[in-house]
Amino acid sequence: MQLLCVSMGKVVRLYWGYMVAAALVVAWSQQWALPVIASLSVGVSAYAAFQVPVWCGAVNRDGRTYCRNNAYGVLMGCSKRQHRWQKIKMIVLRSKVGNVGRSVFPTAKEKFHGALAVGGLLSAVAAVIVPVLTGG
Ligand SMILES: [Zn+2]
Numbered sequence: 001m002q003l004l005c006v007s008m009g010k011v012v013r014l015y016w017g018y019m020v021a022a023a024l025v026v027a028w029s030q031q032w033a034l035p036v037i038a039s040l041s042v043g044v045s046a047y048a049a050f051q052v053p054v055w056c057g058a059v060n061r062d063g064r065t066y067c068r069n070n071a072y073g074v075l076m077g078c079s080k081r082q083h084r085w086q087k088i089k090m091i092v093l094r095s096k097v098g099n100v101g102r103s104v105f106p107t108a109k110e111k112f113h114g115a116l117a118v119g120g121l122l123s124a125v126a127a128v129i130v131p132v133l134t135g136g
Contacts (some may be wrong), residue, residue: 017047021116024123038127046119049075050114057104058083058090066103074104074113 012019014066024040039076050073058067058077069078077083090100105111 002040002081006023014053015118017044020044021120024120028123032084033128034131038124041124041127045117047073048120049068052113052116054110054113055106056080056083056087057106057110058086059103066106070132074110074117077079 020040020043024037024044027037027040027092052073054071056067056069056071056078058080060067062097067078067080067083069080069083071078071083076089077085077087087104093102105114
């Protein structure tokens with residue numbers, strides 16, 4: 001029983017972002033208070049950018065293969081500091097270091113996480129802008 005609790009806790013710690021994302025969908029469709037929507041949005045975005053379990057995706061030294069170490073968050077790399085920088089550079093500058101689409105978002109799962117990060121951000125912006133536009 002205790003073992004079950006421990007593993008449940010781990011699951012929640014790793015995947016809470018999906019629950020927040022689900023809550024966010026409900027929040028928009030049920031028109032919850034905008035501050036609530038904004039904080040849920042920021043949560044989803046932060047989770048996808050900094051916490052979701054993913055592949056590192058930085059280019060290895062041979063320049064042709066991509067690092068497949070575990071990393072947390074689409075913006076972060078594995079434990080090698082150089083990989084973290086490289087990944088952020090790749091995403092921010094869309095540089096010639098590597099093909100961002102193939103390395104950082106190789107599978108549908110990674111693309112989904114990228115979409116979560118962007119979607120959360122857009123949702124947060126929307127929650128701030130909507131009251132300005134509607135005057136209330
Ligand atoms: Zn790496």
